[in-house]
Amino acid sequence: MSINALIVDDEEYSCKSLYFLINGYCPEVTIKGIVHSVADARKKIKSDKIELVFLDIAMPVEDGFSLLPDLKESAVSVIFTTAYDRYALRALKASAVDYLLKPIDIEDLKCAIAKALHWKKLGESDKIKSGINSERLNSLEENLNDINKISKINLPNSNGFQILDINNIIYVVADSNYSVFHLNNQKRIVVSKHLKEYEEILENSGFCRIHKSTIINLNYLTDYSNKSGLIVRLSDNSEHAVSRRRASDFLETIRLNFRR
Known part of the structure; x- marks a missing residue:
């Protein structure tokens, strides 16, 4: 099984580093593009057959969480990539949303991709996958409403x-x-x-x-x-x-x- 992916990160070095790690160690993933903003990610998701997004959290203008409404409407899985932020990580963990800490560890990357492939296999149709995505991301949005507290746990x-x-x-x-x-x-x-x-x-x-x-x-x-x-x-x-x-x-x- 393979999966088409998009990298979204405003830092060129982070994009290239992740791209080479995926190309070198994760043959199941095909990188369909690299963009540096949430606005460009929206366009790419609509125009290409993207199934997985590697999404940076801290970006100018719009942070990675701003893309959540768009991801909820689609069957696109998401793996957040971030430097350490204890409150954001608590929200991600509680919502069972995958994340990778920078600098990205190869084994962590393989594990996150294996989960994404599992979700793809679990969802027999785009409708099912979209429902799974929506539930997880709804939970994440609730937990982000008050970054100091968790309201839902998956x-x-x-x-x-x-x-x-x-x-x-x-x-x-x-x-x-x-x-x-x-x-x-x-x-x-x-x-x-x-x-x-x-x-x-x-x-x-x-x-x-x-x-x-x-x-x-x-x-x-x-x-x-x-x-x-x-x-x-x-x-x-x-x-x-x-x-x-x-x-x-x-x-x-x-x-x-x-x-x-």
């Missing part, structure tokens, strides 16, 4: 992903290499990713890691006690230990979030 599964409003998550626990999400409708979702990744996504959004194996949503906290070790109880009546190492951070978070 959890991958074997058939694609499931979009959750984070307010529906009571707590998340680690189970070996998996993370188990416990929801307010009594359902559980098991995801094959480490808890650490979700700690980074959910920080500053009302969640607190209280133990190496537990993240809780503070909105569901009902009480805590230090009678026999620090224990918290949540609204579903579940009880969770707060580790000694995280106790002071937890209490400080409580103080900041529940000021009278």
